[in-house]
Amino acid sequence: MLEKALSGGKGYWAWIFLLLAIIGTGFACYLMQFNYGLGITGMSRDVSWGFYIAQFTFLVGVAASAVMMVIPYYLHDYKTFGRVVILGEFLAIASVIMCMLFIFCDMGQPTRVMNVILHPTPNSVMFWDMLVLSGYLALNLVIGWTTLGADRKELPPPSWVKPFIYLSVPWAVSIHTVTAFLYAGLPGRHLWLTAIMAARFLSSAFAAGPALLILLAMIVRKVSKFDPGKEAIQSLAKIVTYAMCVNVFFLLLEVFTAFYSKIPGEMAPIKYLFVGLEGHTRLVPFMRTASVLAIGGIALLVYPNTRKNESILPFSLIAVFIACWIDKGMGLVVGGFVPNPFERVVEYSPTVPELLITLGVYGIGALALTILYKVAVSVREETEAGDIQEGWHGSGH
């Protein structure tokens, strides 16, 4: 099926080469980082994780969100998601690839990456994260490819793939739970040491992931004959609405606990993020933007008329997506390191090479996603054309 990605119009190839250029730039910067070390980034001994790990954390959520289509479609036989579920699975694949690349970019000694497997350490959450992420990647590759292949022959998916589909549901929850455990079990990092970290991760994932998916589905609908369906988009939009409300609710729970208990360590990182601490306010404009976008996005989504209006919907979804990206990316990671163990505020901002490497990884993700979506859309266009010209399908196999 992969050969479908090799035929496309001018626009398709222009997009591919643009992505390759972005990837190339990122790779050149990565070589710089490989030679010099992580000193070319803005990270420090106080804020020792930065933009890469922020993207990693956020994208694990996007990957996990495929489950929001898998559950209704496969467990509840919700036929409306029949066309969109493959887009969700392929988005998960691209996201997990990016997650792994971000971890790799963040390593000080990338050539020693196999040490994680050579010296398996079950007491380290990072070990489990590696296991669940690679497992999730494999699951989605197998499920996505098999179901699409069956689709192409207009057959139901083979029965052996069913157990894998069911397994992918708890597995999706596990990838985000384990990722939350990277943070939630560390003594002395007040912003992270919270029992609802995993729940917060899942809620923001189920808001940001489907939001991105709807936007992608709308693009797919524009550039191809494949239409995931208005109803599917509306159902997903409702999922985004509920998840985003829960996400904001969870954040407010954190704020309550910190500010009603008045424990200084609990309050400090939240103050740093939203009003600034000891005159350090670098993240405040971003967190306030995120707050405004979250509230605005929710308002537009909750009100049925604006949610159903497909010319307004993209803006509400973009607002929700960016709000989650800021909050669960930079806000979460940097906020955990401020103040530092000595109760000093050391600020962080990414450097230009760091941003270009990040962009390069997103480029690789976008390229993987483009190829996968091209295949999926071509197969769908083919079968649908076949439905019209009876008996014609599956050329050259």
Place this chain on the structure above:
Amino acid sequence: MYDSGKIITGLLVFVAIVSFPFVYSRGTNIVKPEPKIDTPVIQQMAVKQCVQPRAFMRAEHMQLLNDWRDSVVRDGNRVYVGFGGKQYNMSLQNTCMHCHSNKKEFCDSCHNFMSVKPYCWDCHIAPKENKS
């Protein structure tokens, strides 16, 4: 066979690429490296004996160093009972390089020939060599 032209061209290109190193280096005079052991410390030794016999060291020194490293760093055991029951302090910098103070002529001559680049020296300090 379909597309025989393309397949045969492809195979030819593949063979050409794979055999390139052999063709390229044909006729060049290859000198087998002779790691030198004529350092002042070794010259003063009555019996010129490393921690294990020469053949063993030649074949296994990398694995031996790996095991030394784990023993010292991870298990805290620093004494190695070598050939003939003689005891040594397991240390690349302080034991190996004490005798083999000619890293360039000893380590590097073979490593360069074999094109292996052990990262030992990223951290371990190579002995100061007398300029000659």
Place this chain on the structure above:
Amino acid sequence: MSMDRRQFLKITGVSTILGIGAVAGVNGLSRSPVEASQVEPSPDALKAKRWGFVIDMSKFRTDDDFTRVRHACHSIHNVPDIDNPKVEIKWIWKDTYEHTFPGQESKYMAEEMKDKPFMVLCNHCDNPPCVRVCPTKATFKRSDGIVMMDMHRCIGCRFCMAACPFGARSFNFGDPRPFIKEPNPEFPTRTKGVVEKCTFCYERLAKGLNPACVDASQGGIVFGDLEDPKSEVRRLISKHYTIRRKLELGTEPSVYYIIGGNENA
């Protein structure tokens, strides 16, 4: 015999995997050249069930008392001198009471106390979070309580830095060598991309020597076995009021501080 492309690919694929597997298996089974019977601890090594430090801050009066100790440690361990607090590397250093014991300062405390410098280093916790999170066992706890670093194995993920509540860990954001003025030829440096910290002078204990900071402190830092009731450290802890950093986190630091009192019998 005829086969189609699919069969051919299957057969080649399976045989490749089997071949690689067999080679890996044989390599894995091959014996290591060093037998367990060939290694032993050095006879002069100092031993303990759990090493610990007692730092008597009353013995640190002048700036020189701090810099002497810091220099002793950093110079023999090839710790680079990087003049940028964001990426600097430190094994032992000084910080004020207020920042060393955050949450323990009070509003009406004398300014001198708030600003009183303390010697800070890795706590060699009994229950170290850094060891718990390390995905490769590059940092691990020895049976004598020392929280060790295996710089050969560190992949530079910096999970341990996020986990350490004491800010004791430094990361090599670049090659440290240009920042080491006079390298100690008997000790390695580190390379870019690994985490490092105080190792309780494990290499000196093995030779029967005191940790370098202890020798340089002129009695300000005492080390010994915390599990030996007759040790000097235990005697000091029972005799003086001592404090440790962030006890509420349950990591059980092995570094005790005596704040004041000039008598240190």
